[in-house]
Amino acid sequence: MNRALNFNAGPAVLPETVLREAEKNWLNFNHTGMAVMELSHRNKEYETIHEQAKLLLRELLSIPDSYEVLFLQGGASLQFSMVPMNLLTEGKTGNYILTGVWAEKALKEAEKVGNTFISASSKHQQYQSIPTENIEVSEDAAYLHLTSNNTIYGTQWQQFPGNIGIPLIADMSSDLLSRKLTIENFGIIYAGAQKNLGPSGVTVVIIQKELLSRSGNHLPTMLNYNTYADHNSLYNTPPTLAIYLLKLVLEWAKELGGISVIEKRNIEKAKILYDAIDCSEGFYLGHSEKESRSKMNVTFNLTDDETAKSFLHQAKEEGFIGLNGHRSVGGCRASIYNAMPVEHVIQLAEFMKKFRKYN
Amino acid sequence: MNRALNFNAGPAVLPETVLREAEKNWLNFNHTGMAVMELSHRNKEYETIHEQAKLLLRELLSIPDSYEVLFLQGGASLQFSMVPMNLLTEGKTGNYILTGVWAEKALKEAEKVGNTFISASSKHQQYQSIPTENIEVSEDAAYLHLTSNNTIYGTQWQQFPGNIGIPLIADMSSDLLSRKLTIENFGIIYAGAQKNLGPSGVTVVIIQKELLSRSGNHLPTMLNYNTYADHNSLYNTPPTLAIYLLKLVLEWAKELGGISVIEKRNIEKAKILYDAIDCSEGFYLGHSEKESRSKMNVTFNLTDDETAKSFLHQAKEEGFIGLNGHRSVGGCRASIYNAMPVEHVIQLAEFMKKFRKYN
Numbered sequence: 001m002n003r004a005l006n007f008n009a010g011p012a013v014l015p016e017t018v019l020r021e022a023e024k025n026w027l028n029f030n031h032t033g034m035a036v037m038e039l040s041h042r043n044k045e046y047e048t049i050h051e052q053a054k055l056l057l058r059e060l061l062s063i064p065d066s067y068e069v070l071f072l073q074g075g076a077s078l079q080f081s082m083v084p085m086n087l088l089t090e091g092k093t094g095n096y097i098l099t100g101v102w103a104e105k106a107l108k109e110a111e112k113v114g115n116t117f118i119s120a121s122s123k124h125q126q127y128q129s130i131p132t133e134n135i136e137v138s139e140d141a142a143y144l145h146l147t148s149n150n151t152i153y154g155t156q157w158q159q160f161p162g163n164i165g166i167p168l169i170a171d172m173s174s175d176l177l178s179r180k181l182t183i184e185n186f187g188i189i190y191a192g193a194q195k196n197l198g199p200s201g202v203t204v205v206i207i208q209k210e211l212l213s214r215s216g217n218h219l220p221t222m223l224n225y226n227t228y229a230d231h232n233s234l235y236n237t238p239p240t241l242a243i244y245l246l247k248l249v250l251e252w253a254k255e256l257g258g259i260s261v262i263e264k265r266n267i268e269k270a271k272i273l274y275d276a277i278d279c280s281e282g283f284y285l286g287h288s289e290k291e292s293r294s295k296m297n298v299t300f301n302l303t304d305d306e307t308a309k310s311f312l313h314q315a316k317e318e319g320f321i322g323l324n325g326h327r328s329v330g331g332c333r334a335s336i337y338n339a340m341p342v343e344h345v346i347q348l349a350e351f352m353k354k355f356r357k358y359n
Numbered sequence: 360m361n362r363a364l365n366f367n368a369g370p371a372v373l374p375e376t377v378l379r380e381a382e383k384n385w386l387n388f389n390h391t392g393m394a395v396m397e398l399s400h401r402n403k404e405y406e407t408i409h410e411q412a413k414l415l416l417r418e419l420l421s422i423p424d425s426y427e428v429l430f431l432q433g434g435a436s437l438q439f440s441m442v443p444m445n446l447l448t449e450g451k452t453g454n455y456i457l458t459g460v461w462a463e464k465a466l467k468e469a470e471k472v473g474n475t476f477i478s479a480s481s482k483h484q485q486y487q488s489i490p491t492e493n494i495e496v497s498e499d500a501a502y503l504h505l506t507s508n509n510t511i512y513g514t515q516w517q518q519f520p521g522n523i524g525i526p527l528i529a530d531m532s533s534d535l536l537s538r539k540l541t542i543e544n545f546g547i548i549y550a551g552a553q554k555n556l557g558p559s560g561v562t563v564v565i566i567q568k569e570l571l572s573r574s575g576n577h578l579p580t581m582l583n584y585n586t587y588a589d590h591n592s593l594y595n596t597p598p599t600l601a602i603y604l605l606k607l608v609l610e611w612a613k614e615l616g617g618i619s620v621i622e623k624r625n626i627e628k629a630k631i632l633y634d635a636i637d638c639s640e641g642f643y644l645g646h647s648e649k650e651s652r653s654k655m656n657v658t659f660n661l662t663d664d665e666t667a668k669s670f671l672h673q674a675k676e677e678g679f680i681g682l683n684g685h686r687s688v689g690g691c692r693a694s695i696y697n698a699m700p701v702e703h704v705i706q707l708a709e710f711m712k713k714f715r716k717y718n
Contacts (some may be wrong), residue, residue: 004392008399023385027378033363035378037558037604040367040681073432073560074581077595081579092383105580112577188507194596199396201432201560201598218471220440221464222433223582223662232687236436237553240370241561245396322399 005344009151009297009335010174010195010324017255018248018339023137037241048233049068049244060259061176063183063206070111070205070228071238075192076173078223079203080106081189082114083169085227086215092142095119095166097135100127100150101328102171110145126329127153129289135161143167143187145339149175151195152326154333155292160185167211176204177253178338179263187211191309196338198246201239202351235310238250239322262338269336269345270295276349283356287329301331308332317350364703367681368510368656368694369554376614377607377698379518396600400593408603409593415609419618420535422542422565427589429564430597430605435532436552437582439563441463442504442547443472445574445584451501454478454525459486459509459532461688468502469567474579486512486532486686488648495521502526502546508534510554511685513658513692514651519544526570534655535563536612537697538622546570554655555697557605560598612697621697628695628704629654635708642715646688660690666693670714677710 007015025244029036030045039046054069063069072078083106088094094110098105098121110116117138120131127150137144149156151174161168167187176191183189194200207225215224216318227235253262261279274293276301277284302308308331315323325331336345365372388395389404398405413428422428424460431437442465447453453469455462457480469475476497479490486509496503503527508515510533518528526546536551542548553559566584575584586594612621633652636643636659646658662669667690674682684690695704 002392004397006393006397008397008402008495011396011399011596013397014394019386023382026382026385027375027470033361034365034680035373037370037553038363038365038372039560040370043367043681073434073598075432075595077579078432078579081581085579109579112579192596194396199598200400200596201601220437220444220468222437222440236434237370238549238561239558239601241558241604242560242598245600259674280615311611321393321401350447 001232005254005320005347006347007334007336007340009326009333010337011200012195012335012337013187013339014198015249015252018245018252020249022245034242039240041237041240046240049247050232050238053243053247053250055208056247056254057204058252061181061183061206065255067151067207068207068209068212068229070207070225071243072203072205072228073201073239075200075203076102076171076190078189079103079171080109080204081113082223082225083103083143083190084110084167085190085219085223086167087167087211088114088142089214089216090114093117095137095141095144097121097131097144097146098123099130099147099154099155102150102173103145103147106145106147106171106298117141127155128287129292130155132157132159132161136317137164137165137166140346141166146171146174149294149300151297151335152299152329154286154288154294154297156294156296159292161331167208174337177259177262178266178296180259191352193242193246197333198249199242202242202246244291249339265342266295266336266338269295269340269342270298271318272345272349273298273334273336273352276352280352280356284352287331296335296337298334299325299329299331301325307359312358314355315351320348320351362708364679365681366679366693366695366699366707368685368692369695369696370559371554371694372698373557373604374608374611377604380607381604386569395603398599400596400599405599408599408606409591409597412609414604415606415613416526416563416565419612420540420542420565421611423624426542427566427568427571427588429566429584430592430602431562431564431587432560434559434562434597435461435549436464437528438549438564439468440472441582442549443469443500443580444582446526446528446547446570447473447501448573448575451499452476452497453494454500454503456480456490456503456505457482457505458489458514459512461509461532462504463583465506465530471487476500483647486514487646488651489514489516491516491518491520494523496523496525500525502528504528505530507531508653508655510656510694511688513645513647513653513656515653515655517650518598524709526567533696535627536618536621537655539556539618552601552605554694557608558601561601561605562607587712608698624629624701625695625697626653629657630701631704631708632693632695633656635711639711640714643711646690655694655696657693657695658688658690660684666718669718673714674710679707679710
C-alpha cells in the first residue's frame, strides 16, 4: 500500500504498525466478538486498555508518583480555560509567556477568569524566537504558562525555565512524547493527542497532585481536575476508541526504544530539512531564528510569493500533503512528528533540492 | 465471525455494516493513502465527512433551518453545565424534571450556575415512572430540562410536554435517533453518541438559533455554543474519527429506511422482551411502570436475589453481555439500542423462557 507523504500539522500521520494493529482487532477485539468502541467502559477489557495507556505514559515519560495522569476531552483549547479555572485563585495572577497564537489564546481565556501578566513575549518580532531571557514573574503569581512548541511559527523551547518557585504549566500539544523531559519541573503538562499521541478527541493532562487542592467546589464537575483524578478519568464515558489508539501509539513508542530513541530520530529528521534550508544559499528562508527552531514543524518561505506558490503546487503534484504554511504566516511548513518516517523527510529534502535547481 | 450478544448500556453495539465499512477504509480512506484520523480537519476529504454527518442528522431528524447542529466533546455530563452556563441568565430560573440519576446530575450542575426549580419528580417512587402530570413551571423560568430516556430505571418519555412557553431542553443521550421527534418543540436537544449514534467521544447538540443570543461573552470559548455555531464546529480540532463513525451510523440508519423504520424495529424489539416479562406470571418483574417503559433499556428483576444472581450467571455462560442492572438499582437490564439485532433480542427472550422453566 502507498502511504501518503503526510506533512499535516495535526491531525497528522500515525505509525503504520499502529493502524495495522487496530485493523487486526477492529471487528473482534481480543476475541470478545466486539469492537473496542462497543466495549462497556466499566468492563475489564476496556479497563485494561485504560490502565495500560496510563502506565505506558508514566513509563515513557518517567512520570513520578506525585503526578496524576488524566484523560480528558475538548483539546488543548479547553485546557486554556481549565488551567485558570482550577489554579488561578482569588487575588493571584496567571503569568503567560507569549510565543504565538496558541499562547495568546491561552492568555485570553485566563483573562476571563482572573488577573494575568505577560512574563515575556516575542510578538514584537513576529514570534520568530522563544523569549528565554528576561522572563519576569509578577507578584502573587499563581503559575507561569508557556507553549512548548509553536506549530505556526516553527519555534520550540530548547531549554525550559529552571526553578521559578511557581508551578510551570506547559501546553505540549505538539511535542509531548517527542523528547526527554524532567516532569518534576512542571506543575501541569497538557496535550491534545492529534500530533504525537494518537487521534484527535483525547487530551492528556499530567498534573502534580498537590495542585489538585486549588480547585474550588464551585467548578463545573467536568471542568474540575479532581473529577478525573478521583475517578481514574472514568467519571463519565471516556473517548474509549481514542484512548485505545493512544495506547497503541505508546506501545509503538516503547517498541521503538522509548523517548531517547524517538528524540534522536526527531533531531535527525529536523536536521535533514534545516540543512536543506541552510545550504540553499538563501533560496529557502527559515522563519524561526536558529536557536529557537522546532524539531516538529519546519517553517520556511521562498524569496517571493510566486516561487513559493510554484513550490507548493509542484510539491502537491509530487504527492506531498500539508506543506502550506498556516494562513497567518503563509509560506511553507513541514510537520514531522514522531510518526513521520525518516524516508519521507529525505524525499522532501530531495524535492527541495530539485526544485531549487530548476528555479 | 461470531458477534457478541452485546446488551451493554453504552458504549454499546454498533451496526456490523458500519464496522465493516470503516474497516474497508481504515488504512486508506478514499484513496488518500491516509486513515481518516490522519486527515487534516481543514482538508476537503474531512470537511465532506463533517458536512455529510450534519446533513444526514438534519435529514433523518427533520431538523429545521432555524436550528444549528453542533458537534462537541465531553459527553452529556459537560452539557449539564453548558446548558445553564449559556441559558440560565441572571435572575432567571432553570426548571428541572427529575426522572433519575442523570437528571439529578444535570440539576446539580445548574445549581452551581444560578437559581433552579424542580418542576416534577418521580424520586419518591424510585423513579419507576415519568411524572407527566402536574408539571409546575417557576416564575422567570429560563427553560425546562428533562431526560428523555432513563437508562438506569428503564423509563422513557412517551409524549413530551406540549407548548410550555419556555424552551424545552432534552438530554436524549440514550434515545436520539431511535424514534420520531418534533424538533420544533425543543430549544436544545443534546446527546452523547455512544448509545445510538456512534462511539463515545462526540456529543451532538441541536439548538434553536435564537437561543444562541443568550450566551454571555464572559463564557470560556469552548463552553459557548456560539463558538461551535460560528465555526461550523471546527473552531479547534474536532474528534474527526468519532464524527466519521457517526456519519457511517447515520448512513446505515438512512439505508435502513430512516427514523420511522427504526422506530418500528425498536417497538418490535422492546415488545419481545416486555412480553417475556409480562407472560412470566411474576417470575420476571419489570422495574418501570408499564406506561413509562423504555424501548431502549428493559429493566427487570427476579423474585429473590439468589435467582437473579443465578439468572445473570447463566446468561453470561450463554454469551449474553452487559445484562447486569446498574449498581444503584440492581437486577437486570437489557439495553437494546438501534443497532441491536432483532435476532439477539429473540435469543434473550428465549433464554428468559428457558431459565424460567427450569427455576
